[in-house]
Amino acid sequence: MAHSGPMTDWRKAKLPVFAFLAPATIIYSLFMIYPLIDSIRLSFYAAPSGEELAFVGFDNYRTILGDPDWSATFWNSFWNNMKFFAVHMLVQNPIGIALAGILSLPQLKFRNSYRTLMIMPTMLSVVIVGFIWQLILSPVWGVGTDILDIFGLKSLFGPWLGKEGSALITLSFISVWQWVGIPLMLIYAALLAIPDDLVDAAIVDGATHFEVFWHIKLPLVLPTVAMVSILTFVGNFNAFDLIYAVKGALAGPNFSTDIMGTLFYRTFFGYQLQLGNPSLGATVASLMFLIILAGVLFYLFAVQRRLARYQL
Amino acid sequence: MMTKNIRREDMSRAVIVHAILMTYTLVALYPIFLVIINAFKTRKGIFRDPMGLPNAETFSLEGFTKVLAKSNFEVFFFNSFSVTIITIAVVLLLGAMAAWALSEYKFPGSTWLALYLAIGIMVPIRLGSVSILNLIVDLGLINTLTALVLVYVAQGLPLAIFILTEFMHQIPKDLKEAARCDGVGEFKIFFAIILPLIRPAVATVAVFTMIPIWNDLWFPLILAPGDGKQTITLGIQQFIGQYVTDWNAVLASLSLAIIPIMILYLIFSRQLIRGLTSGAVK
Amino acid sequence: MADLKLDQIRKSYGAVDVLHGIDLDVEDGEFVVFVGPSGCGKSTLLRIIAGLEDITGGDLMIDGDVVNAKSPRDRGIAMVFQSYALYPHMTVYKNMAFGLKLANHDKGAIDQRVREAARILQLDQLLDRRPSELSGGQRQRVAIGRAIVRQPKVFLFDEPLSNLDAALRVQTRLEIAKLHQKLKSTIVYVTHDQVEAMTLADKIVVLNAGNVEQVGSPMQLYHHPQTRFVAGFIGSPAMNFTTVRIDAVEPGKVTVTVPGGAKAILPFDVPAGDIGKDVEMGIRPEHLSLGETGAVSVTGEVDVVEKLGDSTYLYLKLPNEDRFTVRGPGHSRVKLGETISAAAQAGAAHLFDINGKAYAKLECPAEFSADD
């Protein structure tokens, strides 16, 4: 974290520091950290049906990573999650960046209206989003076909949500549609912080608006792009709702849309006839946490350090 | 006269730019539009011609009448609203306080505390559901909106602190020191100077906090499913049955559920625009 | 290198008119400085020349071509910004090469030009640094270097020195002057510092609220301001003004009563109709001498004394509450509260009618006129 200058020594303000931090830390520790630790503790225990919890060390981890069925499921969901993340990185963030770039063009009319409208999908609940897109993509109701028909592309339409090859990608796109607002908002704010003079200078230097964006603005907002990326990563590896809303916890067809979140849910809470297994569920969650932590640490130490924040 | 001075490339660029923006706006809004128009149609109207506007034949308020008759929508609204608003207020206040302390004061372990407070961004809080439920039961808060608020506050704090800390760093140092020289106490500096100054950032955090809370289904279900305590998302769920889905009612309640969050968003978004365009706090 | 012609340039932002029809000719190789108070439209005019703002009305010609509709990159201009606007993520070298690279110059040519500019500006050692690793003055030079390499027809400078501290400002000012001598390029330069304007310009354009108040060489403006505004704006410390009453006029001569009651005969052609009117007389501090008698003399109480070492500024309060600055010698012994007199030669006085227009001054010793 970049500090603007010397901070005030806490000894001069002992009580205030404590008073400022205490309420947030207490509520957070009590309702977030304690339950999480309590649950993660479960990953070292097992409770055979009807029996008491017993400490089993790393057995649960061995099961998840060692048992062929479990590890296949686990790695399947991991790789699906990576694909899910890749689509967000390759589609959501570039679209967000591009739209933010366009919105930050000088003298653009209606920019605030555009921005407000474009962020609307982000406000919706996944129940709504899942429902809308199922409706649109349903081969039965023909909204999708009709829309493609407008462009003469009707023949391209397929039951994307139902095919193993395309279901995950389709869901990723739906998620992209919903969440584009976040990178858009954050990067737009960063772009606005770039002084107009820099843009003017580049234009006088003979750059087109695209070149200004590519050579000047983008390099300058790279730290924000990196932050958006890590938020995307954390968000994607915690994702659950959309897939659950559209495909259920079984994440079909044939687990092709199964990501870590759905795997966790299915394992922890059970699904249909499958009983929940809190111990294994907690193990999955702990592994998720480790993966996310690894990603975050990678970002902190390998990426963020290398990205210079330029004083604008 | 006017046009002679306007560069042709500017004109064509403006056309292209607006074409792109409008296309994307359309992509963003069309699905929402679909939900809303279909909410005003009969079931047959919905499924015979989902893209058509409601017309004399297909227009129907059946969904809305059902939703309003069968469920206490006012109550759901009220619950969702109060939970969301109170949570936002608490998250913003406590989050800003903590962010302020973290960004302003140097004390042993401040980096660790910052990291500790950030862990919450990385793990799904659902994982802790059972412990949370037990805790809430022990506190005797089950089936109260307070329970929801507490959990949401804990859930919203990490991101709020994370974002607000960044913004706090941008507040000119002179301003705080001027206040100190003015003889202003630390609390007063925070409440009278800092809080008003970071309003735009606060609006951003409010939006980020609001979305998952308003739309959450899980905690209302386990913490406050009781009569008169349901939130709107939970309310909608009652129209999604096991084998039968009441589409009219679902669409109507979805549309109804969109409205309040949009209003909240628009309120905050004015602050947000101010924040974005004024370079944060200058 | 090129000449520049502004023909009735107007600019409005929505309903706000910022420039009200500016006419101006800049010749090839000329160093033109725009001065004027903050908000008068200097930057706007410069940005219009650069092509960064659209023109609301009128024509802008560079080398005889109307360029109103041309984009900045097609105008052959280069601009140096007040904030320098260096690209923070590029090295000095890249900052300078950026424009050339965009124009698809070949690598060798770019390198040669950048190194040449770096040599001229003594930036050779700094080519690999980033702007954040440079001092203010060095940044300023990089910004200029970035303009030079493009070999533009016209250089535009927008308050390039205002972010520098006093010492650096003097030094960079000298460098810009030398650069102009060396490159012989057409330069349009905006500043609100009249020392810069005086020392750098071949021609100064004084802007006031979106209008050209006066155009002329520094000495013309110093000695023959056509309006009270120009008189007050050019010169430091600023010209002193006080209200005088016109008592009598003769051809080429006017008798006025100065505050305190003394009379003065000044060499101005004032229409007889103005007899009895109150008009404004201006005298520069440096033309007033303490205690001496002269054609015009004022008396007042000293209410501030500022000692600068080489000279002392005495601030007199005249009987009519107008304030006069007098420059005395560095070792002046005048004390606060003393009542003193200061006088000037008749030729040093300026006289402005109630609209702020200067009356024509007739007889004029070399000391008080521009001759170049």
Added chain:
Amino acid sequence: MADLKLDQIRKSYGAVDVLHGIDLDVEDGEFVVFVGPSGCGKSTLLRIIAGLEDITGGDLMIDGDVVNAKSPRDRGIAMVFQSYALYPHMTVYKNMAFGLKLANHDKGAIDQRVREAARILQLDQLLDRRPSELSGGQRQRVAIGRAIVRQPKVFLFDEPLSNLDAALRVQTRLEIAKLHQKLKSTIVYVTHDQVEAMTLADKIVVLNAGNVEQVGSPMQLYHHPQTRFVAGFIGSPAMNFTTVRIDAVEPGKVTVTVPGGAKAILPFDVPAGDIGKDVEMGIRPEHLSLGETGAVSVTGEVDVVEKLGDSTYLYLKLPNEDRFTVRGPGHSRVKLGETISAAAQAGAAHLFDINGKAYAKLECPAEFSADD
């Protein structure tokens, strides 16, 4: 009102020593100005007095009490910041009243004090505006007003004028001077502008790299700089320096060779051991006269001419490449490239040894000495 005593104040940030033991006495009602180049520690010292920075070593006393451990609000100080640091969300009135309200003054008393300060600073009309609706000068005055209403023992100013344009700076400078006369308060004022320092200070403290270089009245510093650093820092345009060789010494007299070969006899006491050494001679531009003969004379080629109207600066390149600035009359006819001579009286010269310490000057006409 209070006196202030700094006793061996040291400050380090981690391993970086910023202040190396500052001793200073400020008397009740005195106007003290800290000057020095950027980064020399002026702001740090001021902030230490304010209590915004911890003291690493030494003692700070206000009115005889050691206040090292006191928080800013208990020190009875008020500070005006370079950036003004007005609360952007409060009106002018509230900005000024804020500190008092928190100190639980009653409403009537607050209102009276605020209005009084507003009257003094001519802010009466602006009390309901927010800072964003004020001009730079007005903001500056609000910042001062905010300090005044608190009736502090000591006022601290950190480069309060550096964000203002030239005209406003002069005007505000005068206002601050009058304010000091009126309030008779103790003021510590930081600036890097030596005109401000010269005109405002009772006592100037020249800081250099965390050390006090010299303390004295403006005229003492102007006429009797103890080091080359102070000599070069005080005075505008800056003092000219060139290397001279010491040929012979007698008590109270030294003979030196100036660049170009001419000899000069100067009234300094130089130890015989320094004969044959190269030392630095300094002469202020305003003490050089064109062409005239004097005790010291230099000859060089004019490489820049700057006409300012009232005077002309000529920049000479001496035979040893040193550069001399000469102030000529406004109507000077000297052309670029001409070789000219400039001379000064022996008393105008300053001589510094190789460590930059001034040699004692003996005989000294009133013109070249501080006597107040």
Added chain:
Amino acid sequence: GELVIESWRNDDIDIWNDKIIPAFNKVHPDIQVSFKPSAPTEYNATVNAKLAGGTAGDLITCRPFDASLELYKQGNLAALDDLKGMDNFSSVAKSAWQTDDGSVTFCLPMASVIHGFIYNKEAFEEAGVEVPTTREEFYAVLDKIKEEGSYAPMAMGTADQWEAATMGFQNIGPNYWKGEEGRKALIDGSAKFTDKPYVDTFAELASWSNYLPDGYEAISYPDAQNLFSLGRAAIYPAGSWDISLFNSQADFKFGAFPPPAAAGSDTCYISDHTDIALGLNAKSPNAAEAKVFLEWMTGSEFASLYSNALPGFFSLSNHKVEISDPVANEFVSWRQKCESTIRNSYQILSRGTPNLENELWNLSAQVINGTLSPEEAGKSAEAGLAKWYAPHQ
């Protein structure tokens, strides 16, 4: 206090509030009852969490077999053997909510659902086909309708997966594996999924893809319901619970027929699945009142009320219930001519990991999607069982 019923049956709120509870209150006006359903997909997780947290309602709607058994084992459900009126239920009816050894019953059986096919009578008339009675006729009818072209022959999709297993595999399967006989054989390990009956079931299922609408891979259960109720499909592989929806939404006449057996087979089998029961939260503070309610539910009034209010949910009690809905009546009449069985994955076989029921969802959907051959599907199901179930190892 007030008795709270936890349920996943969102759909039934009206019936409970308007009919069942008022009827109960006529007899016991002093006992307040409220029906609190949650979303079906969240039900298990919610109830588990609430039970763990001690906030669950007094009466818990029971899923059949292991889900409820586990709740009982954890001490969350009270034993109900001593409940008066429990003897109104056959042992088959109770089997879904008993311990493995049958010694304890912990939920009061409420209803079963029957699988079969619902058809659009108008479509059949237009195509000139009769209700099929054999498998061969069934496919002839489908071919005919497909040929005729104005209706989709069959309305179903695989997007939700469970339809493929429940309305497909478990619907037509009993005719292959001979109902209970085959089901028990699977449990004792004497039959395997790689055996012919199971592979054949998968194979028949695979042939359905010819008759399903385009893009059936992305058609969800509500889509299929709508396709049929809007008159766009001729045959709908159904659960009896669909009747009430179609009653309210279809504006054409529809009928039902049981899954056709192969020509020449002497017995037909139907899936008559024990689906829903009501248990007593062991920690309920209102256990006494709750028992009163449960006792009332064993009576004939409830049986008749429930079966008629929810046509397609057939009371499991021994009371004779007059069902007024013709189609529901048709469904229940198959109990007379065919052998009943329950879904073969429910008892015991879904107790381990992988879970057979969930496996069957996935495999059935894949078979119809054509991404897996019937043989592979059989092998896969068997391999899954073999992983944890001793009789199959």
